[in-house]
Each structure stands twice: as C-alpha cells, then as structure tokens.
Amino acid sequence: MVQIDALIRVRDLHKIYKMGDVEVPALRGVSLGIDAGEFVAVMGASGSGKSTFMNILGCLDRPSRGSYLLEGQEVGSLSPDQWAAIRNHKIGFVFQGFNLLPRTTALENVELPMMYNGLRGGDRYKRALDALSLVGLGDRLHHTPNQLSGGQQQRVAVARALVNRPSLILADEPTGNLDSTTSAEIMELFQNLNAKEGITVVLVTHEHDIAAYAKRQIHFRDGLVTSDEKTEKRDTE
Amino acid sequence: MTLRIALRALRRNKLRSFLTMLGIIIGVGAVITMVAIGEGAKALVRSQIASLGTNVLVVLPGTVTMGGARTGSGGVQSLVDADAKAIMEEVPSVALASPTLRQTQQIIGGEQNWSAAVQGVAPELQQIRDWVVEEGRFISPADVDAAAKVALIGQTVLENLFPNEEPIDQIIRIKKIPFRIVGILGPKGQTSQGTDQDDIVMIPYTTMQKRIMGVTYVQGIAVRAVSADKVKQAQTEIAALLRQRHRLPPDRDDDFNIRNLSDIAEAASNSATVMAILLGSIASVSLLVGGIGIMNIMLVSVTERTREIGIRMAVGARSRDIMLQFIVEAVVMASIGGALGVLIGIVSSDIVHRTMEWPILVRPDIVAIALLVSSGVGIFFGFYPAQKAAHLDPIEALRYE
Numbered sequence: 001m002v003q004i005d006a007l008i009r010v011r012d013l014h015k016i017y018k019m020g021d022v023e024v025p026a027l028r029g030v031s032l033g034i035d036a037g038e039f040v041a042v043m044g045a046s047g048s049g050k051s052t053f054m055n056i057l058g059c060l061d062r063p064s065r066g067s068y069l070l071e072g073q074e075v076g077s078l079s080p081d082q083w084a085a086i087r088n089h090k091i092g093f094v095f096q097g098f099n100l101l102p103r104t105t106a107l108e109n110v111e112l113p114m115m116y117n118g119l120r121g122g123d124r125y126k127r128a129l130d131a132l133s134l135v136g137l138g139d140r141l142h143h144t145p146n147q148l149s150g151g152q153q154q155r156v157a158v159a160r161a162l163v164n165r166p167s168l169i170l171a172d173e174p175t176g177n178l179d180s181t182t183s184a185e186i187m188e189l190f191q192n193l194n195a196k197e198g199i200t201v202v203l204v205t206h207e208h209d210i211a212a213y214a215k216r217q218i219h220f221r222d223g224l225v226t227s228d229e230k231t232e233k234r235d236t237e
Numbered sequence: 238m239t240l241r242i243a244l245r246a247l248r249r250n251k252l253r254s255f256l257t258m259l260g261i262i263i264g265v266g267a268v269i270t271m272v273a274i275g276e277g278a279k280a281l282v283r284s285q286i287a288s289l290g291t292n293v294l295v296v297l298p299g300t301v302t303m304g305g306a307r308t309g310s311g312g313v314q315s316l317v318d319a320d321a322k323a324i325m326e327e328v329p330s331v332a333l334a335s336p337t338l339r340q341t342q343q344i345i346g347g348e349q350n351w352s353a354a355v356q357g358v359a360p361e362l363q364q365i366r367d368w369v370v371e372e373g374r375f376i377s378p379a380d381v382d383a384a385a386k387v388a389l390i391g392q393t394v395l396e397n398l399f400p401n402e403e404p405i406d407q408i409i410r411i412k413k414i415p416f417r418i419v420g421i422l423g424p425k426g427q428t429s430q431g432t433d434q435d436d437i438v439m440i441p442y443t444t445m446q447k448r449i450m451g452v453t454y455v456q457g458i459a460v461r462a463v464s465a466d467k468v469k470q471a472q473t474e475i476a477a478l479l480r481q482r483h484r485l486p487p488d489r490d491d492d493f494n495i496r497n498l499s500d501i502a503e504a505a506s507n508s509a510t511v512m513a514i515l516l517g518s519i520a521s522v523s524l525l526v527g528g529i530g531i532m533n534i535m536l537v538s539v540t541e542r543t544r545e546i547g548i549r550m551a552v553g554a555r556s557r558d559i560m561l562q563f564i565v566e567a568v569v570m571a572s573i574g575g576a577l578g579v580l581i582g583i584v585s586s587d588i589v590h591r592t593m594e595w596p597i598l599v600r601p602d603i604v605a606i607a608l609l610v611s612s613g614v615g616i617f618f619g620f621y622p623a624q625k626a627a628h629l630d631p632i633e634a635l636r637y638e
Contacts (some may be wrong), residue, residue, distance in 0.1 A: 005390045009609055058551075087550075093551050093552070099551075112549070
C-alpha cells in the first residue's frame, strides 16, 4: 500500500552495529509509512531497535541497508551537510534530557535553530517569541534553564523543535524525566500541536499511558515491527 | 553572529578565558617591550653616528718603530696642513678636508674658569662634522690665514662661563692669550663613549699651532667623502696620495692611519640589530607558549561542551558551523590577549624608559604585526580543537554526560 502523501516511507531498513568482531543487528528489515498529520508512538523495550529507528528517521544515523524517503526524497544518499539542512528545516527534536544550552535564556535556546538558516535577528526574535507563546512560556523569555522547572524546560525544548516550522517532530522519551502531572501537560501540548497545527509527531516511549495519547502505536521487538495499530483517541473520552 | 556566540562562551568562563589569554598577553607584551628596547638602542646608535658626521674619514698619524719599540697611534708627527689641502684638492672622491689639533686647556672667561677641549680647525670642519652655529659665525678662511685670536664655544662651555651673559664679543683667555668669541655652537650631546661633544672651544688651526701648542704638524685630518658609496674609494685614494707625498718606498708601512667612521657606525648599528632580533625571538617563544595554552584550553572546552555540540548539530549546525564557532572563539581569545598585550607592552616600555632611562621606540608596524600574529596564533592553535569538535558524531555527542 503506497500512499501518495506519505511523509515518511521506510523500506526494508537494516542497521548493523559492529562491536569489535561481533555484528549486532539493531534493525532487521523495518518497512512502514507515516502520513503527514499522524501522531505515532513507537514502543518497545530497550534494545528493541526503536532508538536506532528514531536516529535514522532524524537523519542522525545512516541505515546499513534499505531506503528512507522523507517527503518523497531519498535521504540515505545525502551528504552530511544536506542532512544538517534537513534536520534544520524539516525535523524538530525533543529529548528526554531536554538538552537545552545551559546558562542561555529560553529565548536564545529557541533562537538556536534559526542561527543555522540565515534568518535575520528581528525575524528570529519574532518567531522564537511566537513559539514560546504557543507552549505557554511567553512570560519566561529571559529565564535560563536552571531557573525553570522540568516541565517548563521541556516546553522550551518543544518550542525550539517547532520554531523552524518542521513537518515532523521526533520526541525521544520526552516525559522520561518528568512527574506524571507534568508528563500529562507535555503530552497534551503534543496533542494540541498535532490537532491544531497539523504537525506530525513521532514519539518514542516505553510507557503505555504515554503511548495512549497517540493515534497510532508501533511496537518494536528485536529489530522488527511486531504490531502497528490505530488506537482510540483518548481526548474524545 | 558567530562573534557573539564566541564572546558569550568566553564570558561564561571569565577566569579561565583570562588565564588562557595571559599567555598571549605576556607574549605580545614581551615582544613589544623587547623590540621597543632594541629599536631604541638602534635609534640611539644611529643618532650618535649622525652627530659624528656622515661619510666621514679621519686621517691620523701612524706608528713608528724606534729601536724595536713601537709608538702608539699618533706617535709620529707625520701630517701637516698641506696634506689636508692636497687631499681636498687632488682626491676627486673627497668633498672636504680640515686639519685638526686638540688639547685640553684651562679657559678663563667672565669671572669663571673651566677646563675644556680646545680644537684647532679649518672652516671646512663645520660641514664635515655637521656642526650648527647657533649664534654668530664659524671660523672663516681669513681667520685661518691671519691666525686670528677668535673662538667659538660649545654649549657646556657657554653654561659654565657665561650662564647669564651675552657671550658674543666677550673675551676668553687660553694660556693667557685673549680670544674674542665670534660664535656659539649648537648642541650635539654625548658620543657613544660618553664624551661630551659640547664641552669644546674651537679656534683656527693656525692659531692653535702657533700660539697654543707651538707646533707645525697637525694631529689629524677630518675628511668628508662626496657620498657614502665613495668612502671606501676615498680611503684608498687618500692612502695613495699620502704615501706619495711622504715619499714612502713600497716596503715601508704607512706613517698614517685612516679611520672610517661609517664602518664603526655600521658595526654598532649591526650589533644593535642583532640585539633587537635576539630580544624579539626570545619574546616570540612566549607567544608560542601562549598559543599552546589556547590549544590546551580549547581541547578541554570541546570535551566539556560535547553535549552543546550535539545539540547544535541536532538543530541543524553543519560541521563547518561548529568548526567556525570554535576557531572564532580561539581567534577572539588570542586577539583580545594580543590587544591587551600591546597595551601592556607600551606601558612597560614606558616604565623601562622612565626608570632605567633607556631609550625606547615603539614602532607602529611592530604593534600591527604583533596583533596580526596573535590572531594567527588563534587560528593555528584553534584549528585542531575546532576540527575535533566538528567531527563529533551527533548521536554520541547528545548522549555524552
């Protein structure tokens, strides 16, 4: 089943790590497609290959074999600089550990991706301000990460992921370092972005209640997809 | 943009940045100071040489062997004023020549007395030695012909004999002979040996021969060649002329000595240059050490900021963006260090000048070179750490704790 508007299409994706003389397969033939506007949770135990899969989707790692089409473009054969451009324009990352620059204000952290695409100072400021307002931190512009709570830091990270208007947000265990209340807030933020802004979200998690926020769940085990199903929308309950 | 990122990164670790810069600061400061001292010495030597007159040769009586014992230089009375005339008239590479005689005498003038060098000269000496007449006139040809009792006095003599009076037309007595002062010589300062050139009274050489010393010979002949490149030629030609005039057979040694002041000048200037180069290169070593310090800290900084590099790569920084960031950081650090070093160099040169009373000369081109070199040091020693940063694997870098 080939969809015309597939945002992501991977076919027979293999990734093999070499540990000395031993070859460790992390992905052993993954094929799937994700459409624009989907909210997907990628689940699996550690070592299931889900992180490797995310790294490949995020243009941080190269598959050993197989093809990866992002918006119809074959990504595997591109140069590192072209990858950097894709990461800059098309993908926003949200990490478990927030990964904000320390001793740097929320505003400057959000402006960071725009420093690498030649946007002018005035436009940078305006877009960073918009992104921070969207995640509800319009009044925390000049706070540095250590002056913000974990939930607020993750909101800054989400704003940073949004600021270049990517077609895809990749979130790697975004609630792993947060308590359940804050986790719920962040997940609702993702849900809102997906529903109202139409941004595609791919989320890695091993918690079922977090995965339940997504509209589709993909399970990994031993480098293969074991299940792939659409779920009930939780926000309609 | 990149500059702002670099400045912010340096501000984040103020003390460390400063300590790293210190190597460059000391290096550049040392270079500036050392070169200033070296150049100052060179300039001093040059001005001393200029005060002796340019293109100048001095002919002195030679030595003679009497029963196995050789007299010192000037031990024979082989030169006469006719030799000076002949040198000036017959040697084409010579512009001017003047006989000279010199003796220290007690000078009585005004209500004071003072011991000074009395020099008997011809009018030509003024141009040979570049003497300036501050007031009045120099010795005239008529003074020489008449063995007139006229004198010019130097600045030191003026200060000691006539501190508050108009000296022109005053009478001074040398060996009880009255001399009328007709002129005052401009200041020349000390020679490199510390002799005060202004402690002098000049009178016609004929007067000196007849009335003061009672001799017919001259003690030396000062000669000026027509140009600097004719000095060597003049030396040979004068030697040939004097041998002929003194009727010396080929197997006899010269009974005179020709000294070339520009040789002495060149040697002195060369040794000053060697000193300047030596001081400069010692100082450059500290600049090198400073550069290694920058490299060291940049390597630490790259390791420390591995995660930051990972984040920047994840949000779209290319290898060359990361590379540029770290190189700019190193260059900014080195350049700020260089600028502070220049400042310190100028200040410490001034301190050396004031406390040691050494002549110093801060050359603007040396300052510009020092600034360029320190930026160059930043690029050179920042390159390897920057390259290391740019080649990090983003996945590894993001995971780095």
